Amino acid sequence: MVDDRGQLYTIEGFAAAIIMVFTVLLVLGSTTVYTPGDSHISDLQLEQLGHDVLWTMSVPPAPDAPSPLQQDIGGYQPAAFNASFMNGINNKTGSEIDTLQYSASVTCRDAGNNIIQTPFISSRNLTGGEHAVRVTEWVLVKQTCPPFEVGPETPHAMLVEVLLWRE
Template sequence: MDLRAQTFTLEGVAASLLLLVAVYTMFQSTVVIAPSWSDYANIQLKQLGYDILRVLDNSNGGNSSLIGMIENTTCSGGYLYTPPEFSSNLTKILDDIKAFGKLEILWVNGSKIEKAVLSDFNKTSTPDAVRVSRFVVVPELNNTCLGINTTKPKVLEVRLTLWRT
C-alpha cells in the first residue's frame, strides 16, 4: 500500500474543505444592499422629469417650449399662468405618467434670487416628491409679469417637482 497516495488524497480533501469554508465565510460577511421599491420609483420619476424638461426645451416649439413659456407667461389677479399650449402639453405628459407637478422659474435679479411659481402647476407636493431642473438661456426678455426686462441674454432655471399619490 502506498502511503504517499493516501496523503495526497487527504491533502486534497482538506484543501477543498478549507476553500469551501473560506468562500462560505466571505459570502456570509458581505452585505448586499438592494434599493427598496420606493427608491426605485423615485429614481424612475426623476429620470422622467429630466426627460420632460429636455423634450420641452425645444427652440422651435413656440409657446410649447420652455423659452416660449417663459417669454409668454401671463399674470391675472396676482397669479402667473403659462401659455395654453404649454399648459396643455405638460398636463398631457403628467397625465400619461400618472404624476402631479409643480413648476417654478428662478432667476438672479441683482444680488438676490427671484422665484415665480406658476399657478397652472402649483399643487402641494408629497414628502417623496422629486425635483428636477433645467437652465434656459433666453436671448432677450420683456415680461412684465415676471418683472424681467432685458435685451441681454438671461439665464433662468426651470424647476419641475414631480410626485405620485
C-alpha cells in the same frame, strides 16, 4: 454475488436531487418582497421622466426659433406650459392616463442681483403627504425676473424647477 448497498445509495441520490431541484424551483417561483430600500428605483424613474419632458420642451422646432419652454417661461404662459408638461408626463401607450402631478416655479436674479423664486403653475397643490422628486432645467430668455417684462437683448438664464409626484 451482487451487493445491494449500491442500489440504496443510488435511490438516496435521486431523492436528494429531486428535493434540491424542487427547492430551487420553489425559491425562484416565490414572490419578490418590495423593501423600503428599493423605493429609490421608482423615484429615479419619475425623475428621469420629468427630465425627459423638460428636455423635449427645450428643443426648438427650428434652428433659430425659440423652444416651447423658452416661449412658455419667457412669455409667462402658464397655461401653455401646463398643457405641454401634463401631456408629456401623463402619456402612456395604453388607454389609461397616468396620475402624475407637479408644481413648477421659476428662479432668477433681478437687477439688484437678488435671487427671486416665483411660483409659476401647479397642477395640484402639495398637501405634505406626497413624496415628490425635484427636476430642473435652465432656460435662456430675454425677459427680466418677475413681472417678466422684456429686458435686455442678451438672453439670461432662468431656472425652471418642477416638483413631480404620483397621486
